[in-house]
Amino acid sequence: MQMTLRWYGSAFDTVTLKQIRQIPGVTGVITTLYDTMPGELWTREKIHALKEEVEAAGLKIAGIESVNIHEDIKLGKPSRDEYISNYIETLRNLGEEDIHMVCYNFMPVFDWTRTELARERADGSTVLAYTKKAVDDLVPEEMFNSISGDMNGTVMPGWEPERMARVKELFEEYKDVTEEDLFNNLKYFLEKIMPVCNEYDIKMAIHPDDPAWSVFGLPRIIINKENIQRMMKMVDDPHNGVTFCAGSYGTNPKNDLPDMIRSLKGRIHFAHVRNLKFNSIDEKTGEPLDFEEAAHLSSDGSFDMYEIVKALYDIGFDGPIRPDHGRMIWDEKAMPGYGLYDRALGATYINGLWEAIAKGNKK
Numbered sequence: 001m002q003m004t005l006r007w008y009g010s011a012f013d014t015v016t017l018k019q020i021r022q023i024p025g026v027t028g029v030i031t032t033l034y035d036t037m038p039g040e041l042w043t044r045e046k047i048h049a050l051k052e053e054v055e056a057a058g059l060k061i062a063g064i065e066s067v068n069i070h071e072d073i074k075l076g077k078p079s080r081d082e083y084i085s086n087y088i089e090t091l092r093n094l095g096e097e098d099i100h101m102v103c104y105n106f107m108p109v110f111d112w113t114r115t116e117l118a119r120e121r122a123d124g125s126t127v128l129a130y131t132k133k134a135v136d137d138l139v140p141e142e143m144f145n146s147i148s149g150d151m152n153g154t155v156m157p158g159w160e161p162e163r164m165a166r167v168k169e170l171f172e173e174y175k176d177v178t179e180e181d182l183f184n185n186l187k188y189f190l191e192k193i194m195p196v197c198n199e200y201d202i203k204m205a206i207h208p209d210d211p212a213w214s215v216f217g218l219p220r221i222i223i224n225k226e227n228i229q230r231m232m233k234m235v236d237d238p239h240n241g242v243t244f245c246a247g248s249y250g251t252n253p254k255n256d257l258p259d260m261i262r263s264l265k266g267r268i269h270f271a272h273v274r275n276l277k278f279n280s281i282d283e284k285t286g287e288p289l290d291f292e293e294a295a296h297l298s299s300d301g302s303f304d305m306y307e308i309v310k311a312l313y314d315i316g317f318d319g320p321i322r323p324d325h326g327r328m329i330w331d332e333k334a335m336p337g338y339g340l341y342d343r344a345l346g347a348t349y350i351n352g353l354w355e356a357i358a359k360g361n362k363k
């Protein structure tokens with residue numbers, strides 16, 4: 001594996017490349033052209049400039065998170081073909097610049113949903129959190145207003161004001177879109193892009209839906225082992241792969257994370273490793289009523305991080321890996337989840353687990 005950190009670019013991130021370079025064991029960044037809109041073509045010049053900046057700091061671009069998918073592709077509208085052509089051209093430009101891993105998601109309207117961005121924990125750190133009741137009580141259009149005050153002056157991915165301005169309209173468009181439709185639209189997209197992925201050896205890594213269930217009545221498909229296996233089989237090409245995001249699949253306590261990892265051998269191209277703490281689970285349905293993001297350490301949350309990292313090690317995972325959302329600690333002011341300090345602790349912890357597992361295996 002290659003240890004990386006997500007970085008939003010010098011115009012948007014509070015964390016610098018120099019700081020990232022100083023985290024032991026971190027050799028790459030996962031980045032994006034944060035100011036491009038979904039559907040827009042990424043030019044070779046812009047990609048090249050980004051690459052030069054990262055390499056001048058002694059790091060490598062280990063992959064892109066994300067090249068976002070235009071809603072018309074997810075909706076299967078006739079206009080999708082034009083956006084897919086742009087996507088193919090973007091992949092070609094990335095390939096020409098020697099970038100070989102692209103993370104994306106296929107979630108309608110909202111990239112991810114939390115109801116709090118700064119819940120205070122007992123130690124005074126703050127974390128992102130989710131309460132089912134708050135989502136049930138909320139009108140989707142108000143979701144943006146309810147959290148935008150907590151972004152510490154940053155713009156969070158998936159919650160760009162331009163996107164939120166269209167929320168009402170998008171809900172109308174998704175009214176009759178079923179999960180089957182979404183699977184079909186994803187298949188259509190993947191079949192169109194696989195030739196360029198094969199030509200340039202670009203590994204596509206779909207990010208799961210977060211949380212891993214339907215919110216606000218929108219269809220969601222990348223949520224469990226069964227669906228992800230269906231997706232792997234429907235376009236059976238090693239370049240059609242996944243981002244294994246522990247924190248997203250793990251929102252559903254029924255998802256057995258190490259088992260899912262083992263079932264995806266050869267198809268995991270990128271890993272997000274983070275821990276969650278369940279505070280309340282509905283005993284009848286097994287549905288979580290409240291969870292918050294925790295420190296990466298197993299004992300701070302509900303996941304067994306050793307078993308997660310061991311499963312990745314056992315399947316021979318050799319792609320980029322990154323700590324995921326961190327707590328906000330030590331008075332840092334940054335994009336919620338994306339401060340420097342707790343993610344650096346997370347990277348170091350995951351590296352420690354990996355070293356111990358690797359050396360234990362040799363004995």
Ligand SMILES: [Mn+2]
Nearest residue numbers: 245248272324
């Ligand atoms: Mn993730």
